[in-house]
Amino acid sequence: MSGRTLILGGGFGGIAAGVELRRLQPDHEVVLVDQTPAFAMGLRKLWDLVGTGTVARGSRQRGLLGRHGIEFVQAEITSIDPAERSAETSAGTVSADHLIVALGGISRPDLVPGLAEHGHDVWAFAGIAAAAQALADFDRGRIVVLVAGAPYPCPPAPYECALHVDEHLRSRGLREHTDLSVVTLQPMLMPNAGRAGSDWMAEQLASRGITSRVAAKVARVEAGLIVFEDGGDQPVDLLIVVPPHRVPEVVSESGLTGSHGWIAVDSGTLETSHPRVYAVGDVTLIPLSNGLPLPKAEVMAELQGLRVARAIAAEISGAEPPPLFDGKGYCPIELGAESAARVEGDWYATPEPIVTIGCPSAERAGDKADFEREHLDHWFGE
Numbered sequence: 001m002s003g004r005t006l007i008l009g010g011g012f013g014g015i016a017a018g019v020e021l022r023r024l025q026p027d028h029e030v031v032l033v034d035q036t037p038a039f040a041m042g043l044r045k046l047w048d049l050v051g052t053g054t055v056a057r058g059s060r061q062r063g064l065l066g067r068h069g070i071e072f073v074q075a076e077i078t079s080i081d082p083a084e085r086s087a088e089t090s091a092g093t094v095s096a097d098h099l100i101v102a103l104g105g106i107s108r109p110d111l112v113p114g115l116a117e118h119g120h121d122v123w124a125f126a127g128i129a130a131a132a133q134a135l136a137d138f139d140r141g142r143i144v145v146l147v148a149g150a151p152y153p154c155p156p157a158p159y160e161c162a163l164h165v166d167e168h169l170r171s172r173g174l175r176e177h178t179d180l181s182v183v184t185l186q187p188m189l190m191p192n193a194g195r196a197g198s199d200w201m202a203e204q205l206a207s208r209g210i211t212s213r214v215a216a217k218v219a220r221v222e223a224g225l226i227v228f229e230d231g232g233d234q235p236v237d238l239l240i241v242v243p244p245h246r247v248p249e250v251v252s253e254s255g256l257t258g259s260h261g262w263i264a265v266d267s268g269t270l271e272t273s274h275p276r277v278y279a280v281g282d283v284t285l286i287p288l289s290n291g292l293p294l295p296k297a298e299v300m301a302e303l304q305g306l307r308v309a310r311a312i313a314a315e316i317s318g319a320e321p322p323p324l325f326d327g328k329g330y331c332p333i334e335l336g337a338e339s340a341a342r343v344e345g346d347w348y349a350t351p352e353p354i355v356t357i358g359c360p361s362a363e364r365a366g367d368k369a370d371f372e373r374e375h376l377d378h379w380f381g382e
């Protein structure tokens, strides 16, 4: 036996790391802990909201990771000891030679007064059913997609959400009776994609009659009304929210977080300040050359998880370390169900990240579904 790696969190980053590590080191013990038995991708949330797919259809039991030799423990993690590379869980204490923290970000509507009471949090799986019902019941009025905090997972997703809602309303003959808008606290729609990328997205929205407003930070929400910090307000009948996000409490108490509140890691190795303790995915914050954080996305979590797995495997076998995580990745942006555009980012480029957005096309419309199918099949079996 060549030791043990403990992975905390069975989302995109944790699973990618575990599967790759077992592939490279079949004798190495990998224990993965997550509080929920089933895995599903974030992209499913928007499909479920508008009825083009369901979360259930894209869910897989984490226990199936046993086919890779990964031991899955369904338990709540209650404390992390990075110095000992161990964690207390509701199923007991687990310690290891290497520790990977992949616990993601938690949506926190409670941080804005009235947001949880009057808005639908579609960034949490738990909020989808009620939001989908509210949309199904909607027959006319004002719908707002409100970005209430940043950074949040998947920077383009609020706009994808608005575009999916637009298409949904058209299919029900309700679009002309609906005022649909997106409001964000950020200075432009997609700061990571720069002015050009933000303008491109504003055009996509405008071409479908969706209005967008930037630099509008919500102060509180009342029944039927969003009140902003500058004193202005906006009436709303159906409020879809992207709440502020934070690390899970167990992470903030672990001593691993930096002054920004997220886990600080080396941008290339994903190592924390503790030896043989790594963090990947949404739970981290990696500042870019322009001061903005690396986008939180499945593709990034996966590439980081792969790099960490390869580094651990190399350490075990005494091989040279693998190439550093280079901050390059791509992702499709869905512009409704029938069209998508591919975004490519060289996020570690200086003096600015380099981001290119391809032409929207019908050929790309199935890219996210393909991405999901490939990963579910590889990780959980067909």
Ligand SMILES: Cc1cc2nc3c(=O)[nH]c(=O)nc-3n(C[C@H](O)[C@H](O)[C@H](O)COP(=O)(O)OP(=O)(O)OC[C@H]3O[C@@H](n4cnc5c(N)ncnc54)[C@H](O)[C@@H]3O)c2cc1C
Binding pocket: 008, 009, 010, 011, 012, 013, 014, 033, 034, 035, 036, 041, 042, 043, 044, 045, 046, 075, 076, 077, 078, 102, 103, 104, 105, 122, 123, 124, 153, 154, 157, 248, 250, 280, 281, 282, 283, 296, 297, 298, 299, 300, 301, 331, 368
């Ligand atoms: C609406 C929406 C659409 C998206 N679309 C895309 C997309 O198209 N492409 C893309 O690349 N990304 C997309 N994302 C972003 C993507 O979902 C996240 O970036 C990704 O899930 C991050 O993976 P992760 O492994 O870091 O964390 P997570 O997937 O959040 O996994 C963390 C895991 O830790 C577990 N956990 C947390 N705390 C505890 C605890 N105390 N005890 C036990 N377990 C715990 C959780 O149960 C969870 O399973 C989307 C996100 C949303 C909300």
